[in-house]
Amino acid sequence: xxxxxxxxxNVHMQFNLRSVLSWRFSVARPALSKSEMEVxxxxxxIGPATVREIHERxxxxxxxTFATVQTYLRRIEAKGYATSTIQGRVRTYSASxxxxxxxxxxxxxxxxxxxxGESLPLVRHLLEQKNIDSEGLQExxxxxxxxxxSRSK
Amino acid sequence: xxxxxxxxxNVHMQFNLRSVLSWRFSVARPALSKSEMEVxxxxxxIGPATVREIHERxxxxxxxTFATVQTYLRRIEAKGYATSTIQGRVRTYSASxxxxxxxxxxxxxxxxxxxxGESLPLVRHLLEQKNIDSEGLQExxxxxxxxxxSRSK
DNA sequence: AATATAAGCGTACATACGTACGTATGACAA
DNA sequence: TTGTCATACGTACGTATGTACGCTTATATT
Numbered sequence: 521x522x523x524x525x526x527x528x529x530n531v532h533m534q535f536n537l538r539s540v541l542s543w544r545f546s547v548a549r550p551a552l553s554k555s556e557m558e559v560x561x562x563x564x565x566i567g568p569a570t571v572r573e574i575h576e577r578x579x580x581x582x583x584x585t586f587a588t589v590q591t592y593l594r595r596i597e598a599k600g601y602a603t604s605t606i607q608g609r610v611r612t613y614s615a616s617x618x619x620x621x622x623x624x625x626x627x628x629x630x631x632x633x634x635x636x637g638e639s640l641p642l643v644r645h646l647l648e649q650k651n652i653d654s655e656g657l658q659e660x661x662x663x664x665x666x667x668x669x670s671r672s673k
Numbered sequence: 674x675x676x677x678x679x680x681x682x683n684v685h686m687q688f689n690l691r692s693v694l695s696w697r698f699s700v701a702r703p704a705l706s707k708s709e710m711e712v713x714x715x716x717x718x719i720g721p722a723t724v725r726e727i728h729e730r731x732x733x734x735x736x737x738t739f740a741t742v743q744t745y746l747r748r749i750e751a752k753g754y755a756t757s758t759i760q761g762r763v764r765t766y767s768a769s770x771x772x773x774x775x776x777x778x779x780x781x782x783x784x785x786x787x788x789x790g791e792s793l794p795l796v797r798h799l800l801e802q803k804n805i806d807s808e809g810l811q812e813x814x815x816x817x818x819x820x821x822x823s824r825s826k
Numbered sequence: 827a828a829t830a831t832a833a834g835c836g837t838a839c840a841t842a843c844g845t846a847c848g849t850a851t852g853a854c855a856a
Numbered sequence: 857t858t859g860t861c862a863t864a865c866g867t868a869c870g871t872a873t874g875t876a877c878g879c880t881t882a883t884a885t886t
Contacts, residue, residue, distance in 0.1 A: 656793045
């Protein structure tokens, strides 16, 4: 039971019909790959953007050709995480999924697989890596205070 | 410039020569896939284990055949995260990479891609998901205390 | 108007991953 | 000793992913 999707993007992808349907009702989408996630983050960060803009931002860290970034964006759209419109010769992509959602799903998955569902060990790890500055620690402290309060009530 | 690896496992994999070399010197290995990570976690959890044992554990959550788990383990070994010995008819795998290392690499990668290198937002996210109990919060608080101390010195 | 630039779009290709079948063979039961 | 069962191991196959070429065409430049 498969459906074949071939929209404007002409990215050939097969999805299980179920996942297509649930995606149409924005319940779940095929997960983003690592590279796609990076691009998606930039999309959230700088808002609607052209391929060029994303490519420039991305080139700061990684090294991928324009065409590669183009493919990432096409696939991101095909998976339902973004939409695009074309103005003149230039296509502009904008995120259609909320970062919150993607982060939740991704992190949940990681926690499940790497920590058996326990998130505390991950927090522990992050704190011990000590790449969080004093202000960060301060904020975490405040967060915990607040949670404690709302919990004891 | 590629090297072709084909050990006992006969899993056909191509690695960039650089990564093969650095792996031989235990500096870096090809990353584990999501499923492989799940299996690796079980390996750490229950120590050296047979395919059957891992399969049983895994079947509790997921649903994969014996042969599938076998393939995961073969690939995990091929990537250098485990070794195996055979006793009679039964092959036993044991992890050869430390969880600490794998966790560090995996989490770093995630933080880079999804949060642009900032780990604070991830911590924030994890705390807000409030699936950490009071004891957990307590421990985090203690951790922060300790870090604050060692930092102010 | 002719030409150069840059972007879209289709397409490609090697490798990775999820998943599992089938066959051979060793271990154990009857 | 012969049959049953479990396991290893080779292999396979569809899809995903990383990466990018090349053709076409709209836009900008001379």
